Amino acid sequence: MPEGHTIHRLALDYGGHFADRAVQVTSPQGKFSDSAALLNGTELTRTEAHGKHLFLGFRDADWVHIHLGLFGKVDFGDAPAPPPTDTVRLRLANDTSYVDLRGPTTCALITDTEKRAVHDRLGPDPLRPDSDPAPAYRRVSRSRTTVAALLMDQKVIAGVGNVYRAEVLFRHGIDPYRAGRDITPAEWDAIWADLVELMQEGVRNNRIDTVRPEHTPEAMGRPPRVDDHGGEVYVYRRANLPCHICGSEIRTADLAARNLFWCPNCQRA
């Protein structure tokens, strides 16, 4: 489930289970073996997330840079760790816990300088307290690209993925095909503030919920439902189902090789 909230939650959980103690580092699958050997027995000193990028800090200046991509998964468990399956790229283990990483797009040992380069190519992250939404709006407001594409562009804003994109545009009644330059400063401020709130809740609950209390099935007098991916949402993966608010059929389309979902009635140009 890798959008930004997942990665920030992972940073907290990796830190909570392994920080400030020597940790056993292995790569059962083999692709990270050389680096794992260098880190094995050293201390995990800090963890950090920026958008969908996770950084595990070892010793003074060694970082493991992890990006889950579309398929990557992380599983925590209590010691003793079971024998790893052959797809485990990275396992950390100590006396109390273990954690397995499978299927990441990126798992690499990098330097401070290389880490800085990653930060430099990412836009502001609604989950980082130091983030400033102004540079993101500067890019959005100068672009003829659709707002739907801009929200997924990690150089513009970091951490938003396909679910938050669809949901935040719905919550603000914005047609996904509107050009970035037609988004007003007030609209951008509202989108940003909403993302901060939604994604912080995502970190706390480890899932994406976007439906306002007044639109829950109970409040609307409708039967309870469970969305496929485990959270309560308005439009994501609800193609051809009735909109929770107006009853129109939710539409779907391809946009830059990803599935876009929106309500043609609630979201206006």
Next chain:
DNA sequence: TCCTTATGTACAA
């Protein structure tokens, strides 16, 4: 058992 799909990104043409 095979096929499709997925909350992502990078690179080639």
Next chain:
DNA sequence: TGTACCTAAGGAC
């Protein structure tokens, strides 16, 4: 714009 990469779950057969 298309394709490659990484994994696992669910559905069709």
